Amino acid sequence: MTIRVVIADDQGMVRTGFTVFLASQGDIEVVGEAADGAEAVARARELKPDVILMDVRMPVMDGLEATRQITASPDLSAKVLILTTFDLDDYVYQALRAGASGFLLKDASAAQLAEAVRIVAAGDALLSPGVTKRLIHEFARLGAPRAPTTRRLADLTERETEVLSLVAQALSNQEIAGKLVVAEQTVKTHVGRVLMKLGLRDRAQAIVYAYETGLVRPGE
Known part of the structure; x- marks a missing residue:
């Protein structure tokens, strides 16, 4: 199945470069581009892509607000992959709370870019250990659980x-299977049920949810 992608970045050269990279992949098609956040939301509604590569700092509407609007819309199923340079500290937590499924460096190779799109399209979170560490530090700084939705954990x-607690530690299905001594497919089934029961879009949202409900606490 072809993965439909929209690229949202205010720099035309970045959009062109990513389009060229992805055009060489047989299973990925760039169906549209956007030069600002408002246009990204419009393209999402118009084109119904599977994945949106989203820059953060854009005119008219920034990428965080665009991500928030897209992921909050019940008629849109696009996963958002945040494009970044190197300093994630300012917005890693905000982006994940807004519904982003992960982060991708703008200087990523063609192979890394294509793999990132595939990972996010499949419903997995693209969170490097460094990003996860920053996220956990932010939860530690914020202190008490924020989400009043612990009832759904029952x-x-x-x-x-x-x-869910192991997903929150950014472990892969294979690593979770090893810890629980079960088949990887069994873990995949459990993860799918967790997402469905909690009304979560993907693993990135599951990580945020687990910390915000207090199921997992920094340092555990």
């Missing part, structure tokens, strides 16, 4: 709760 089975 809908999870004991094993699903265990899987």
